[in-house]
Amino acid sequence: MSTYDYVVVGAGHNGLSAGATLATADRSVCVVEQLAIPGGLSASHAYLPEAPEHLLSLGAMDDMFMAQTPLARELGLARHGYATIPLDHPYGWIDEDGETLLLWRDIRRAIEEIKHFSRADARTYADLQGPINWVMDLVDKLFVQHPSAWGKRDFARYLLRHRPDRATRRLLGGLATLNAFEWISETFESDAMRGLWAYWSSMIGPSDAIGSGAYVLGFAGVHRGPGVLRPRGGMSGLVRAMQGVLEEHGGELRLSSPVAEILVEGGRAIGVRLADGAALKARYGVLSNLAPQVTFGPLLAPEHLSRAEHNRVAMVPSNSINVAAFKIDVATGGRVGFPAAELRRSKRDDADVRKATLMTGTLEDHIAQMRAMKVGLNTEDPPVYMAILSAVDPTIAPDGGDVLYLNSNVPLRPDGGWETSKDAITDAVWKSAQRFLGGTDTEIGRVVSSPADFESRFAAPAGAFFHVDMLVNRLGPSRPARGFGGYDTPVPGLYLAGAAAHPSGGVTGWPGRLAAQHALRQER
Known part of the structure; x- marks a missing residue:
């Protein structure tokens, strides 16, 4: 059995932020991750074998929130290659x-x-x-x-x-x-x-x-501070820098190491058991970057929570109005653009619309779509969110090629289920985007991710990137639920350190960093 001061479950950017914070405080720490690459929904990666030079971002793509904080400076991410x-x-x-x-x-x-x-x-x-x-x-x-x-x-x-x-x-x-x-x-x-x-x-x-x-x-x-930043080399530029801080200070990252169980002894979390049977002991605590529905569901024996606590976890809202994100990430061999917009814009100024993330639909379109999605349906031309990521950062695609990031809201539970609906929804989202795009006929390959795919691949409950809905009664000390806020949980020594904790989801790194700082203060 390997023993550390702390074990962090999940190497998403918050898990790595937690691990780096603990390591820089001279604690021994091991971050374990079920996937073969770190970063979770904040990773950029060559997901397509047929397009090995195209780095796709299935989840996050920008740093809007972390940029407004001192986290990058405090961790020294620039020394580890982080550039924006x-x-x-x-x-x-x-x-x-x-x-x-x-x-x-x-x-x-x-x-x-x-x-x-x-x-x-x-x-x-x-x-x-x-x-x-x-x-x-x-x-x-x-x-x-x-x-x-x-x-x-x-x-x-x-x-x-x-x-x-x-x-x-x-x-x-x-x-x-x-x-x-x-x-x-x-x-x-x-x-x-x-x-x-x-x-x-x-x-x-x-x-x-x-x-x-x-x-x-x-x-x-x-409009505030440095504005919105995009990590150079894709989101994994941020992930690699956090990993670098972790490892520079003696921390360990174990990939392809899914956790089967959080170990509890004497009413306190003492480590984890991996799917291969290996046990990792934690002297001071276990920090979970996973959603509460996973942390207190399959990973924790039910007797460690009261009946009321189980019910609080069960009632945590995730994409609670049946609306979730659907992604199509595309690698192309040629230039992708917005032909009509580029022509029209050229008559106004020299702004490059290819470098903007463009959204579509009127307010009335969005209201109609929300009403349809609540009952498992969608509108004929659903609003779309389109970014040609390589227009801003040419390093993520080969010369002449592009990376297209396409997002649309869809019903979390579509009428008929995902097995029968995924192809039709893919076609509808793609068709809607084609009203604005050009150059997609040079497509090499794509990754299509439904809410069900996000849940199965990244353990995002109900496909929710933020793990828990951003509701006024699920913020601050009430995030994700009463008795589970402030990083503490009903199990001493087990802390929440992911998007379900304060301050929120999105790319910030602060749920992990604040959870780690809190855990350090609780040492005994």
Whole structure:
């Protein structure tokens, strides 16, 4: 039996962040991963044997949230090869005529862009910047701390020093009481702004949930700090750097090592048993980068949770309104583009629309699609999310070729099930994207991932990238559930360190880092 101070289950980017944090604190640590490559949903890899030079990203593709924090600097990721590409206009909206709205990092240029569609929307967006930045300044402080670090007095002192003005109070009221689609409908008038924000919101969580208006705050990262960054060489550039920090400080990474059981002795987590029968002992604790449904489901003997605790895990919402992500990742031998958009844009300015992630659909399209997906159906031309990743980073494809990242929302449980529906849904999403794309006839190969595939391959419950829905009652110390927040669990020595923990899903690394720091404070 090998013994370490800590064992981390799962080598997603949060698991590696946890492992690196523990290793830099001079603790012996072993990170175990079921797959043959690290990174989980944050990996970029040559998944297609017929396209060995095309690096596909089945999950994450950008660093929007970690870039706003000091994590890369604190871990020294640059020393291990982590480099990023700043994006001048990371996101945008496109219609079938080739008209495009680009959300520029430069806020002044973004406002000018919006004027092309609506002067009223441009004024609204400009007026929102102060209130949004007030909210995000607070979020940035809370994001990198234990969720219980601030009490009522701390919030009161902050509010006394940073009194929100009337516009900020109005924004807070709207975000708290309206769902995302309602807030968008009551805030913007143009199809471009409504459609862009509707697609973004639909990716974060249930857009019809009260309080989901807060999803729109995600776009604030476009204009704040360094803006949105794309790891050079694909997301695995970040993964390799975290692995480098882990191993530089004596940590160990074991790949192709699925965990069969979390070992508990005397009521405390003491290690794990791998599928091959090997046991790894942990002196101080086990950190799980996996979702709570997996951590407290197949990996933990049922007697270690009470009946009420089992029920809390069972009620954790993951893609709870039957809406989930569907991916088509494509390697091509030729140039992929947006022909109509490129031609039309050339008459306005020299912006390269191939370097933007373009989203489609009107707000009404998204509302109709959400209603259909709730009952297992979809709309005829579903909205799509399209990124030509190699247009920004040529290192992930051979000369002359491209990597296309295509995402669309689909019903989690389609009518008829995935065995009978996957091909038809693939065709519908592809057909919808072809309204905007050109050059896909040079396709070499593709990887198609349904929500069921994400669950079976990456242990993402219900195909949920964030593990747990981003709901107001599933944030902070209540994420993922009462009694499981703040990284502690009902089993002493077992900590949650993945997307289901504070601060959230997305590429941040902070659930892993904060969980590791918390575990270090609990040592005895």
